[in-house]
Amino acid sequence: MNYESxxxxxxxxxxxxxxxxxxxxxxxxxxxxxxVLCCNCGVPIDGTAGLSxxxxxxxxSVDITEGIQRESTxxxxxxxERWLRPPNAWVTASLESRExxxxxLKRLKGLGKVRLIxxxxxxxxxxxRRIKVKLTVQGExxxxxxxxxxxxxxxxxxxxxxxxxxKSFTANTWRATVQIRQKxxxxxxxxxxEQLILKHNAHRDTISIxxxxxxxxFFYSQKNHAIKMIExxxxxxxxxxxxxxxxxxxxxHTSVRSYKFTFSCEIxxxxxxxxxxxxxxxxxxxxxxxxxxxxxxxxxxxxxxxPITLDQMDLQSTTxxxxxxxxxxxxxxxxxxxxxxxxxxxxxxxKLALADVTVARSSDMGRNDISYYIRxxxxxxxxxxxxxxxxxxxxxxxxxxLWDTLDQSTVPExxxxxxxxxxxxxxxxxxxxxxxxxxxxxxxxxxxxxxxxKQRQIEQDRVERDYEIFLQELEEDPELRSTINLYKSGNxxxxxxxxxxxxxxxxxxxxxxxxxxTDPHGGESIDDDSEDEGSNAGSLPEVGLxxxxxxxxxxxxxxxxxxx
Numbered sequence: 001m002n003y004e005s006x007x008x009x010x011x012x013x014x015x016x017x018x019x020x021x022x023x024x025x026x027x028x029x030x031x032x033x034x035x036v037l038c039c040n041c042g043v044p045i046d047g048t049a050g051l052s053x054x055x056x057x058x059x060x061s062v063d064i065t066e067g068i069q070r071e072s073t074x075x076x077x078x079x080x081e082r083w084l085r086p087p088n089a090w091v092t093a094s095l096e097s098r099e100x101x102x103x104x105l106k107r108l109k110g111l112g113k114v115r116l117i118x119x120x121x122x123x124x125x126x127x128x129r130r131i132k133v134k135l136t137v138q139g140e141x142x143x144x145x146x147x148x149x150x151x152x153x154x155x156x157x158x159x160x161x162x163x164x165x166x167k168s169f170t171a172n173t174w175r176a177t178v179q180i181r182q183k184x185x186x187x188x189x190x191x192x193x194e195q196l197i198l199k200h201n202a203h204r205d206t207i208s209i210x211x212x213x214x215x216x217x218f219f220y221s222q223k224n225h226a227i228k229m230i231e232x233x234x235x236x237x238x239x240x241x242x243x244x245x246x247x248x249x250x251x252x253h254t255s256v257r258s259y260k261f262t263f264s265c266e267i268x269x270x271x272x273x274x275x276x277x278x279x280x281x282x283x284x285x286x287x288x289x290x291x292x293x294x295x296x297x298x299x300x301x302x303x304x305x306x307p308i309t310l311d312q313m314d315l316q317s318t319t320x321x322x323x324x325x326x327x328x329x330x331x332x333x334x335x336x337x338x339x340x341x342x343x344x345x346x347x348x349x350x351k352l353a354l355a356d357v358t359v360a361r362s363s364d365m366g367r368n369d370i371s372y373y374i375r376x377x378x379x380x381x382x383x384x385x386x387x388x389x390x391x392x393x394x395x396x397x398x399x400x401x402l403w404d405t406l407d408q409s410t411v412p413e414x415x416x417x418x419x420x421x422x423x424x425x426x427x428x429x430x431x432x433x434x435x436x437x438x439x440x441x442x443x444x445x446x447x448x449x450x451x452x453x454k455q456r457q458i459e460q461d462r463v464e465r466d467y468e469i470f471l472q473e474l475e476e477d478p479e480l481r482s483t484i485n486l487y488k489s490g491n492x493x494x495x496x497x498x499x500x501x502x503x504x505x506x507x508x509x510x511x512x513x514x515x516x517x518t519d520p521h522g523g524e525s526i527d528d529d530s531e532d533e534g535s536n537a538g539s540l541p542e543v544g545l546x547x548x549x550x551x552x553x554x555x556x557x558x559x560x561x562x563x564x
Contacts (some may be wrong), residue, residue, distance in 0.1 A: 064139030176226035238317035355379025443550035
């Protein structure tokens with residue numbers, strides 16, 4: 001078969017009758033490339049590029065990074081943990097963050113002559129006060145050759161004070177203050193509030209913090225910062241706020257006035273585990289709940305519960321301040337009881353369960369056989385032999401106007417509050433710690449000048465006791481622990497916050513909760529090994545490792561990076 005005639009005919013038809021081209025074309029020989037030898041190493045290179053050296057020799061003989069700084073400085077404020085961005089702006093940036101990398105690049109001179117390809121941090125010792133950055137740049141050499149090179153830049157961190165922090169050490173520089181008060185005989189509310197402020201970083205704009213007898217004072221350089229703090233407090237605690245202003249100066253020509261603003265925030269004086277007697281009008285308006293209730297939880301409202309019927313209500317701050325009343329008793333007056341028998345009623349509501357419990361006072365054990373048959377909301381966690389804390393209302397008389405209006409026949413003899421657990425000894429410590437705010441104690445020092453040494457020691461012991469009770473509440477209540485941050489202790493030696501050396505309330509330190517040698521409710525410390533010998537059937541709840549945060553994630557720059 002003549003394939004050539006067939007292909008020719010087909011090609012002629014496609015080309016519209018034109019003469020077809022030959023199917024097999026003869027390839028033309030490639031033109032030889034003009035090469036020259038490198039003047040340095042003798043390697044053949046393309047001569048059409050107009051270069052006399054190869055790429056490797058150009059990289060060795062040409063430095064495109066010439067004129068770029070290899071050393072620079074960064075200014076850092078220890079108090080507010082901000083970095084200086086010239087000319088006078090102070091920005092917040094964590095270590096090895098994109099914000100800090102951008103600040104480092106802006107401090108380099110001569111970087112605009114080349115093209116930046118990559119930039120990254122190089123690890124340095126935490127206490128070296130050095131930050132190293134590796135840069136990769138591209139630039140032209142000999143007119144047409146593009147060269148890429150990498151080099152390191154070292155920054156020296158210089159500690160200084162920003163203008164805002166410098167003002168905080170000067171008297172009469174604040175423009176707004178938030179005064180938080182709660183008239184209760186303990187400070188556990190402020191310990192919990194402190195943890196909430198640290199978790200949400202609500203003290204960022206604070207220039208100073210002072211402690212007073214019944215609360216804390218937060219000072220701010222701007223009114224907007226104080227209003228922001230009040231909005232945060234209203235979301236976590238039931239408060240009422242009053243505002244006042246003081247005229248400092250006035251320009252008679254422009255009528256421009258300068259004021260100092262004071263915001264007074266008073267927290268509802270009802271705390272967790274307090275015994276509350278409600279006014280009859282409020283009790284009827286809340287579903288006809290019993291007037292004798294327990295405070296189960298405090299958030300932006302006060303959560304009350306009837307321990308006999310499990311009825312619950314939320315007491316709003318506006319409702320309370322419309323008709324204020326005081327509590328019957330607080331957790332400092334709890335009495336220890338021994339559970340003799342538990343009979344479940346079968347009624348449950350959430351985590352609470354009603355049960356008929358037979359209890360006897362611990363002080364009566366071995367002396368008499370007096371027992372009390374009561375109904376309690378702790379039926380789900382109580383067992384015979386447990387130790388429980390409660391209010392002993394039999395033959396008691398409160399100096400309270402609402403107590404006198406009650407029908408005494410309906411008042412229970414005992415109101416159980418919470419289960420008691422054996423406590424660890426001081427030398428065993430805890431596997432977790434809390435972060436603490438550093439405060440200025442100028443006000444306390446002024447007050448302490450009129451106090452004797454014995455009175456100061458009593459006041460210090462009271463604060464330590466309140467803090468230990470707060471730590472115990474965290475151990476016993478997982479729901480309460482979930483609202484704050486707990487950190488791993490790392491088996492380190494306990495260290496207290498040096499309040500006198502702290503300049504502002506912005507600095508923070510990590511402090512481990514240290515157990516007291518004696519039980520804050522009056523009993524002696526019980527070792528873990530003596531659980532089987534004692535009457536307690538349950539053991540102290542332990543904080544799981546999954547609830548703890550790593551210490552390195554929350555260390556401040558002063559503690560973990562700039563500390564000498």
